[in-house]
Amino acid sequence: MPWLKLRLHANQDQAQALADAFEEWGAISVTLEDAADQPLFETHWDRSPLWSEVQVTGLFPEHTDTDDILSRARERLSLAENPPHQIDLLGDEDWAHSWMAHYKPLQVGCHLxxxxxxxxxxxxxxxxIILDPGLAFGTGDHPTTSLCLEWLSEQPLQDKTVLDYGCGSGILSITALKLGATQAFAVDIDxxxxxxxRRNAAHNGIHSGLNVMLPSELPPNFQADIVIANxxxxxxxxLAAEIKARIRPGGWLVLSGLLGSDQATEVRPYYEPPFEFTLHERQKWMLLAGRKPG
Structure with missing residues (x-):
């Protein structure tokens, strides 16, 4: 049967409440997407991340009263008028597959x-790396992630321990293990x-070597051969002091998520010395990679 796809724009504070309301009002599925061409990052280390402008999409049965849904949304969000929205009618096959067409295999390194x-x-x-788009940041298509993946693909990772600080989807930890790392510690507050x-690791056949935890669960004196913070x-x-303390002597530190040379320049004094970074750039996004003196 046909379905109604209702898209509403909301800000960061409204999005989750609106998504919960859609489910309460009969949506069979709800997705949250970036509405402002902005990657999903941890903007505060003590709370779950979300984009500043969010597109909330609910899939409703064909005969749903969308005027009623919009009225409820306006009331739930305490708005004077209906939020910006779009309504589409989709067939069974259309809604299941239309969004998939936007995602294709992506090469992010040599043989990766x-x-x-x-x-x-x-x-x-x-x-x-088998990975579907989802709520957690990191599908490989954003320059911050692809820079990290490309860097990992060029490293000898055999017998190495990797700390993925702010793991998101887990893509960097999974990649490190598939490239030969012995252990990967995937850390996130969310x-x-x-x-x-954990789910992405299972889909990729990762059954050992992966340690998934909150930052507070890392052992106090734990250090890794490679620390990546995207x-x-x-x-x-x-978190400069915390991150620097997690790298073994002779180990590597990779900092990503830096937009433009100004941000890269501002970050460097917090890590140099002891690190001496090389700069990698893609589409105005910067990655810094440096080795800790042995």
Whole structure:
């Protein structure tokens, strides 16, 4: 049967309440998407992240009274008028597959691909990370993530321990293990991200070597051979002492999530010395990689 797809724009504070309300009002599925071309980052280390402008999409049965839904949304969000919205009528096949067409296998390094579960790997003998779009940040298509993946693909990871600080979807931890790392510690403050990481690991056949936890659960003296922090530059500054302490002598630190040279320049003094960074850039996003003196 046909379905009604109702899209509403909301701000960061409204989005989750609106998504919960959609389910309460009969939506069979609800998705949250970026409405402002903004990647999903941990903007505060003590709360779950979300974009500043969010598109909330609910899929409702065909005969749903959308005027009533809009009226309820206006009341729930304490608005004077209906929020910006769009209503589409979709057939069974359309709603199930239309969004999938936007996602294709993505090459992110030498013999390294990120492949949606409904696609065949273009290079079967390569390292293929099976990953579907979802709420947790990190599908490989954003420059901050692809820079990290490309850097990982160029490293000798055998017998290495990797700390993924702000793991999101778990893509960096999963990739590190598939590239030969012995252990990966996937850390995030968001319980949803931790659950998504575990599920993505299972889909990729990762059954050992992955440790998923809150930052507070890391052992006090734990250190890794490689620490990757793909988070906002403000958080990189706030957590500089903690992050630096987690790298073994001779180990590598990778900082990503830096937009423009100004942010990269602002972060560097918090880590240099002891690190001396090289800069990698893609579409105005910056990655800093440096080794801790042995």
């Amino acid at each position: 691909w990120v492949v949606p579960s409904w696609c065949e790997p273009p290079e079967p003998d390569a390292v293929n 319980a949803l991200a931790l659950d998504v990481t 988070i906002l530059f403000g958080t990189l500054i706030e």
